[in-house]
Amino acid sequence: MHVSRRWLLAAAPVMALAATAAAADTTDLAVSCDLAAVPAVAGAARAFRARSGIRVRIFPTPGGLLIPQLLRDIQNDIVVTRPALLDRAEQAGLVAPGGRTALWRNRLVVAEPARPTGAANTFAVPDPTPAADFDGAEVLRRMGSPPVQIVGVIDTEAVAWMLRHGGARQGLLHQTEVTADARLRTVAPVPDSAWPPILYTATITRLASRPDPGA
Numbered sequence: 001m002h003v004s005r006r007w008l009l010a011a012a013p014v015m016a017l018a019a020t021a022a023a024a025d026t027t028d029l030a031v032s033c034d035l036a037a038v039p040a041v042a043g044a045a046r047a048f049r050a051r052s053g054i055r056v057r058i059f060p061t062p063g064g065l066l067i068p069q070l071l072r073d074i075q076n077d078i079v080v081t082r083p084a085l086l087d088r089a090e091q092a093g094l095v096a097p098g099g100r101t102a103l104w105r106n107r108l109v110v111a112e113p114a115r116p117t118g119a120a121n122t123f124a125v126p127d128p129t130p131a132a133d134f135d136g137a138e139v140l141r142r143m144g145s146p147p148v149q150i151v152g153v154i155d156t157e158a159v160a161w162m163l164r165h166g167g168a169r170q171g172l173l174h175q176t177e178v179t180a181d182a183r184l185r186t187v188a189p190v191p192d193s194a195w196p197p198i199l200y201t202a203t204i205t206r207l208a209s210r211p212d213p214g215a
Contacts, residue, residue, distance in 0.1 A: 029054060032061045032069065033080035034133065036106055036156065037200055039180030041080055064130045070094040073207060080202040095203050105197040108139065108190035111159075111173040114183055117166040123148040124162040124171035131155040134195060136172045142194035160184065174198070 033041050038060050045056035059076075061069065063085055070076060070089060079086070079095070083103070089095045123145075125136020132155045140150065151168045153159055159171040164183050178184045 029056045029077045030059060030075050031056055031078045031080060032059045032066060032076045033202075034063055034082065034200065035060045035131075036133065036174035036176055036198070037080050039176045040106075043180075062131050063133055067092065067094065070205060070207065075207055076205045077208040078202055078204055080200055083199055083201050086201060086203060089205075093206070095205050100201045100203045103199045103201050105199050106174050106176050107197045108134065108172055108195045109175050109178060110170055110187040110190065111163060111178045111184050112170045112187050113163045114185050116169055118163065118169040119149075120169055121148045122151055122168040122170075124151040124153055124159040124168035126155050126159060126172070127152040129154055133198070134172075139172060139190060139195050143190065 031041065031045070038058060042058055045058060049055055063081055066079060066081055066085055067089055070079075071092070071094070079089070083100075086095060086100060090097050123140070125140060126132035126134065128135040128138075136159075137150055137152065140148075151162060151171075153162060156173050156177055159168075159173055160177055160181065162168045163171050163173075164181075170187060172190070173184070175186065175189075178186050
């Protein structure tokens with residue numbers, strides 16, 4: 001998997017946080033993160049393990065399930081998600097205020113296979129389900145895109161599969177997902193007016209495996 005230096009640098013604050021959580025303890029770290037952030041976080045986690053010897057176990061988690069997991073005491077040392085979700089987690093007492101990393105950003109793009117094979121004018125998008133973090137058809141409407149045959153799927157992972165296997169000519173993906181897959185390429189970014197950049201931040205949770213992970 002190819003992950004660009006840009007995305008590794010973007011995720012670097014997450015691994016700095018991991019170093020804090022793992023201080024004086026070699027226990028594997030559990031990191032829950034938004035699905036689209038996985039490629040960047042995974043690349044940074046590999047670099048962190050090479051340097052520290054500590055494994056970072058990444059659990060891709062739809063945003064709607066993150067707080068329910070924390071409420072049910074499912075082990076999470078670090079969470080990587082959107083600021084609004086961490087606001088709610090702070091209000092619920094699940095994470096301590098003031099411990100977040102700097103913001104880093106992702107964005108939606110129109111993507112296609114490096115070697116297009118899908119039928120012309122077919123466009124794959126995520127349906128508005130709990131597994132997706134945007135409504136693909138609504139984004140297309142805001143973009144004022146020309147009429148196409150829209151192929152609705154459960155999430156962006158399914159969009160990528162459709163593009164790779166000829167199920168659609170183009171589709172909506174996160175830039176991180178395209179950067180991580182050499183079989184795909186970006187056609188154009190989605191304008192901010194149609195869908196603004198997606199911001200992420202990270203913090204240590206109160207469920208961290210060490211009693212005082214910030215020590």
